[in-house]
Amino acid sequence: MNVTTKAIVVHSLRYGEADLIITLFTKTSGLRSYLQRGVLKSKKGKIRSSFFQPLMLLEIEAFHKNKGTLERIKEVKVGTHYKTLHTNLIKSSLVFFIADILKNAIQEEEENTELFNYLETAILWLDSNDGIANFHITFLIKLTQYLGFFPDTSTMEYAYFNLQEGVFQPSETNLYCQSGLAVSKLKEFLGTTFEASMTIGLSKSTRSELLSMLLVYFELHLHGFKKPKSLSVLSEIFK
Structure with a gap:
């Protein structure tokens, strides 16, 4: 099922050489975990690892299987660009x-x-x-x-x-x-x-x-x- 929702980054964990397992609290689907392959090595891709700092407010389009397994993010953009949260x-x-x-x-x-x-x-x-x-x-x-x-x-x-x-x-x-x-x-x-x-x-x-x-x-x-x-x-x- 395709889902478009706001989301808050709760946690991210390196998985293997270049992958991330990301836990988001989404507005429409509660707590969800996603596997993003190759995101740590991708410098020109649309989805970058810098999006997944703790408490980042994002807008995502994702595919949810709703089977308790790792989901997949298709598109993501920063919902709010913080002024001080990650620099202070x-x-x-x-x-x-x-x-x-x-x-x-x-x-x-x-x-x-x-x-x-x-x-x-x-x-x-x-x-x-x-x-x-x-x-x-x-x-x-x-x-x-x-x-x-x-x-x-x-x-x-x-x-x-x-x-x-x-x-x-x-x-x-x-x-x-x-x-x-x-x-x-x-x-x-x-x-x-x-x-x-x-x-x-x-x-x-x-x-x-x-x-x-x-x-x-x-x-x-x-x-x-x-x-x-x-x-x-x-x-x-x-x-």
Whole structure:
């Protein structure tokens, strides 16, 4: 079946001498993997390896067999030419972190337009703004809304956050209940915009603690989720 769709690059892997296996999150067909033969040696071809950097926004025409096998891209063009995303060191580190998150968090080979639109909006916001110290925190919290485990905000007056259940409660009931400054800061982030969240004050230790808590939250709610390998880089950058 021929498909024309927007797509976000999640991951690419060298295969053999000149081939790439590319994982894209497409607007019409969810997560798909493609085998592009000869793309690493082709300097004059229409499809170039530079198209498949992490989080590139593309427009593709592809052939989908819909059999769970590797698909084939027929044509591709860059949907948006970024201004800063792959040239700014801090933003590039965030790009790899987010791509790692998406590689582990998204698994469905089906249309999820709301999730795609959120990711596109978030990526373009990151490309266009300079104050980004809290971006990855806000990104993860908002992402839970589209993956189905956004925290229940109806009892936010309580001190403990139960990561296993995704609720705030008055006392500790299991090993995954947390309280303290990180939980207080989490409450500040819930329901905010990207712009507003950048004004939330976080020390290096609190930002690190909140990020660790969120990653445990993802592990508890997404089967097979693993902490990103790029996590240590973020710890060095956001001091």
